[in-house]
Amino acid sequence: MGLRRQGHHLYEAGTGEEGLELLRAAAPDIVVLDLMLPGIDGFEVCRRVRAAGTTPIVMLTARDDDLDVVSGLEAGADDYVVKPIRARVLEARIRAVLRRGEHVAAGxxxxxxxxxxxxxxxxxxxxxxxxxxxxxxxxxxxxxxxxxxxxxxxxxxxxxxxxxxxxxxxxxxxxxxxxxxxxxxxxxxxxxxxxxxxxxxxxxxxxx
The missing domain is CATH 1.10.10.10 (Winged helix-like DNA-binding domain superfamily/Winged helix DNA-binding domain)
Structure with a gap:
């Protein structure tokens, strides 16, 4: 709801499998990914998204153990955000990731x-x-x-x-x-x- 209020159009998936199907069908600009999912977990989803292309990934999770953070980054996440987090802060992190693909000086x-x-x-x-x-x-x-x-x-x-x-x-x-x-x-x-x-x-x- 918070991201929609910020003007984003969202596709929602309740499982990792549904998320991967949506990724193929909708081709979103960015993926916000929870780790604790029914079926295949967020780590495996992240690895599959990264293997399929370069879509940016922000991991959003309540798990802040060092091992989870490192595993998420090594799986290919571009950013790692720990809950709870305010919608406007998450939105700022999303925009920061998206700005990394914007054009810079030519040559x-x-x-x-x-x-x-x-x-x-x-x-x-x-x-x-x-x-x-x-x-x-x-x-x-x-x-x-x-x-x-x-x-x-x-x-x-x-x-x-x-x-x-x-x-x-x-x-x-x-x-x-x-x-x-x-x-x-x-x-x-x-x-x-x-x-x-x-x-x-x-x-x-x-x-x-």
Whole structure:
């Protein structure tokens, strides 16, 4: 009701299976997903949504255990919101996720076999188009905006998610892990997105 008052058009599903059917039929702009569902749970729904495409996902749940948060992020969630939460706050988080897919400054940039086109919001590696979620794309754009510079996790939290998560860096690490799986030839030995231990991450413009 609160989201409808904010002007959103909603499709509702009571089970994970119904939600996946609605996703295919309605093609929504974003998915707000509970974890505790009858049938397949929210984690599995999240994995299937992410495997099917790049639709943004906000997890909305009463479960705030560390393991649940990490599992949700690793399953592919773009944001993780713990109940209770006011409708206008949830709506602000939804809009923040959706803004990550909006256009920014134009101009394709080439780094080795990786091409980032900021105007078209596309990324290719070895001439093959990569399907990045809005959050993964925003992360890559932020990192590549300052090649060679180390960006702290706190900076990335504020730049990509637009709030600080009270210093919780797990959401950054999970997003970087997913991003590496798509842009790196060998994600276990990344050349583009490098970890600077205890500080944060650095985008390496020349992977040689």
């Amino acid at each position: 394709p940039e080439v780094y080795g076999d990786l091409t980032v086109d900021r105007g078209a919001l596309t990324v290719t590696r070895a001439s093959r188009s990569l399907a990045l979620t809005p959050t993964e794309l925003r992360m890559l754009l932020e990192l590549s905006r300052s090649p060679g510079q180390v960006l702290s996790r706190q900076h990335l939290l504020q730049a990509v998610w637009e709030h600080d998560y009270l210093g919780d860096s797990r959401i950054v690490d999970a997003c970087v892990q997913r991003l590496r799986a798509k842009i790196e030839e060998n994600p276990s030995r990344p050349v583009y997105v490098q970890t600077v231990r205890t500080f944060g991450y650095r985008f390496q413009p020349d992977p040689r």
